[in-house]
Structures are given as C-alpha cells and as structure tokens.
Amino acid sequence: MSKRILVIEDEPALLRAIGEALTMDGFQAMTAVDAEQGMALLRDARPNLILLDLILPGKNGFEVLKELKASPEYSKIPVIILSNLGDEEEIQQGLKLGAANFLIKADYDLAGIVGIVKKYLK
Amino acid sequence: MTKSKDLPKPKIEASSTEERLKTDFITLSSHQLRTPLSAIKWFAEILLTQRKGKLNKNQLEYIREIQRSNERAIALVSDLLQVSRVSEGKLHLDLAEADLPTLIEEVIDSNRSFLTNKGIVLHLEILNGPLPNIFVDKAKIRRVAQNILLNAIKYTPKGGQINVILKNNSDDVICAISDNGVGIPADQQNKIFERFYRATNVLRIEPDGTGLGLFIAKSLVEAHRGKVWFESEEGKGTTVSFSLPFRKK
Numbered sequence: 252m253s254k255r256i257l258v259i260e261d262e263p264a265l266l267r268a269i270g271e272a273l274t275m276d277g278f279q280a281m282t283a284v285d286a287e288q289g290m291a292l293l294r295d296a297r298p299n300l301i302l303l304d305l306i307l308p309g310k311n312g313f314e315v316l317k318e319l320k321a322s323p324e325y326s327k328i329p330v331i332i333l334s335n336l337g338d339e340e341e342i343q344q345g346l347k348l349g350a351a352n353f354l355i356k357a358d359y360d361l362a363g364i365v366g367i368v369k370k371y372l373k
Numbered sequence: 374m375t376k377s378k379d380l381p382k383p384k385i386e387a388s389s390t391e392e393r394l395k396t397d398f399i400t401l402s403s404h405q406l407r408t409p410l411s412a413i414k415w416f417a418e419i420l421l422t423q424r425k426g427k428l429n430k431n432q433l434e435y436i437r438e439i440q441r442s443n444e445r446a447i448a449l450v451s452d453l454l455q456v457s458r459v460s461e462g463k464l465h466l467d468l469a470e471a472d473l474p475t476l477i478e479e480v481i482d483s484n485r486s487f488l489t490n491k492g493i494v495l496h497l498e499i500l501n502g503p504l505p506n507i508f509v510d511k512a513k514i515r516r517v518a519q520n521i522l523l524n525a526i527k528y529t530p531k532g533g534q535i536n537v538i539l540k541n542n543s544d545d546v547i548c549a550i551s552d553n554g555v556g557i558p559a560d561q562q563n564k565i566f567e568r569f570y571r572a573t574n575v576l577r578i579e580p581d582g583t584g585l586g587l588f589i590a591k592s593l594v595e596a597h598r599g600k601v602w603f604e605s606e607e608g609k610g611t612t613v614s615f616s617l618p619f620r621k622k
Binding site: 262264265268269271272280306334336337338339340352355356357358360361362 | 400403407408409410411412414415416418419422424447450451454465466467
C-alpha cells in the first residue's frame with residue numbers, strides 16, 4: 252500500500268508540481284489548498300507525513316501546526332514545513348512548534364524534497 | 374480577485390512603524406518573488422524527467438537553459454534578502470562551537486563537480502595546527518567560504534589550481550583561498566567588496582554573477598568580529614583571506 256502524503260499549499264502550480272512528483276515516486280498525494288481542506292482530508296485518511304506551507308488563506312501554517320501537535324491523534328505525524336519564507340525567526344518558530352524540518356521551496360528541487368520525505372518515513 | 378493572505382508576523386524588534394513596514398516588505402517581496410521561481414524550477418524538472426513526454430534535443434537544451442536562468446534569479450533573490458538583512462542590522466547569528474577545517478571541507482565537497490568539470494586541483498593545508506574550535510554561525514561561515522571559493526573556481530582557468538590554507542594565528546584563525554586566475558586590475562581593487570561591483574575583466578569570463586558574493590562574505594565575517602582582505606595581481610591570481618576570532622569577545 253503506497254504511503255500517503257498530505258500537501259497543504261495554496262499556490263495551485265506548486266501544489267500540482269509537488270503532487271506530480273510524489274505520485275511519480277509511488278506515493279499517494281493528498282492535496283489541499285488551505286487548512287480547512289487539509290484537515291478534512293486528514294480526517295478521511297490519515298497521512299504518513301504532511302508537507303505544510305506557511306502562508307495560507309484563513310489559518311496560516313503555524314496555526315495548523317499548533318493544532319496538529321496538540322492533537323493526540325495527529326501529533327506523531329511528521330510535518331515538514333515547505334515555505335518560501337525563510338527568516339531565521341520563522342524557521343526557529345516552526346521547529347519550536349514541532350515541525351520535523353523547514354525547507355525553503357526555492358532552494359530545493361522536487362527530487363530533493365521527495366528524498367527528504369522518504370528519509371522521514373523510514 | 375486575489376484573496377489577501379495573512380502573513381505570519383516576523384518576530385523582529387523594530388524601533389518604528391516605518392522600520393517594521395520595511396522589514397515586512399522585504400520579507401513579503403522575497404516570498405512573492407520566490408513563489409513563481411519555484412514553480413518554474415519544479416515544472417522544468419518534471420519536463421526533464423521526460424515522463425510527461427519525450428523531448429527532442431533542442432527542447433531539452435532550452436529547458437536546461439530555463440533552469441539555469443531560473444537558478445540565477447533564485448540566487449539573486451536570496452542574495453538581495455541577505456544584503457537587506459545586513460543593511461538593516463537584522464542579521465541573526467546562531468552561534469555554536471565549530472571545527473573550521475570540517476566546515477571548509479564540507480564546502481569543498483559541495484563544489485566537487487565544479488572543480489572536476491574544470492579540471493582544477495585544490496589543495497587544503499593547515500598551518501600551526503591543530504586549530505582550536507571557533508564559536509560561529511556554521512551556516513553563515515559556510516556561506517562565506519562558499520562565496521569566496523565559487524569566485525576562485527569561476528576565475529581560475531581549466532586545469533588551474535586553488536590553494537586553501539587554514540592557519541592558527543594565536544588569537545584567531547585565518548582562512549586564505551588562492552587561485553591562479555585572472556586577478557583583479559589594480560585600479561578596481563578598492564571597489565571589490567562593494568555591492569553589485571564586478572571587475573571588468575571578469576565580466577567577459579563569467580557574466581552571470583550577481584556582484585553580491587564578496588559583499589555578503591565580508592558582512593558575515595565582520596558580524597563575527599572577523600576581517601576580510603585580499604591580494605591580487607592581474608593575470609596572476611587572487612588570494613581572499615578572512616579571519617575569525619577563537620573566542621567570542
């Protein structure tokens with residue numbers, strides 16, 4: 252059974268590209284454009300890992316991360332922040348809230364991101 | 374209609390509303406610029422897998438050119454962001470004990486393919502060793518070494534040589550990176566650490582640089598209370614050196 256990766260990303264082009272890359276590598280990509288849609292998908296089928304953008308319409312990524320880590324049901328799912336914000340303060344905040352990693356999108360190609368996903372799923 | 378997006382507020386002290394708005398502007402601008410650049414990067418990558426359709430030779434070449442140009446744009450945005458942080462005095466240092474030879478070796482390793490492609494031989498030497506550990510922001514010092522080494526590689530001819538010397542200088546450690554490349558004309562040497570400045574003789578060889586590498590390297594070293602200097606002779610080569618104190622003062 253292929254592993255499920257939930258991607259919460261509000262930019263349609265980026266969401267599509269990440270979804271494609273994960274699918275091409277044998278994962279089941281669950282894609283959501285905002286926190287509300289992401290949480291609905293989460294409730295339907297528990298993902299093995301979450302890729303989470305920070306700037307989202309409505310609730311932002313930090314708020315989503317806080318909720319996930321406060322939930323007994325979802326707190327153990329690794330969350331990797333995937334953002335084009337990259338100030339030291341944001342990185343530290345994400346890691347402090349329990350993100351497994353913080354990747355700046357522009358610095359990584361898709362193969363690199365998928366490689367890091369696999370690392371956290373081992 | 375574009376939805377407004379709530380930007381998580383950067384946790385930065387600002388003495389005035391104007392300063393705070395400037396910081397948010399810089400953060401937002403770099404984010405907004407990086408987003409379409411990321412899309413270009415990733416779709417070029419997907420196309421090059423050819424899993425979405427076979428590409429002919431020209432198409433492959435053109436997409437690789439798109440990738441190259443895009444990477445330059447991404448690097449420029451990162452450099453501009455770094456420069457703005459330095460200029461605003463917002464540079465954050467995540468200080469930890471570090472072994473400088475290890476940091477330098479990591480930087481050399483990450484540039485292996487460039488060195489190999491140009492047939493450049495690199496020698497690393499430690500003088501007056503062993504070197505005590507230094508107390509630095511490792512990522513930033515790697516950045517310093519990366520910027521200086523990348524310049525050395527770019528301006529060293531094929532089959533050339535680069536020497537990296539680390540020296541225990543009692544109160545500090547010195548890292549000197551020397552190449553036998555084109556060197557810097559004497560009348561331009563006083564401008565070499567300025568933002569966007571690139572010597573006229575190197576523009577012919579490597580037109581793609583941002584001109585920010587040495588400015589950023591100098592700023593990051595000085596943030597650690599170190600110094601940067603260089604010696605150069607046109608046609609013979611350049612040595613760029615930086616020092617870092619052994620203990621946090």
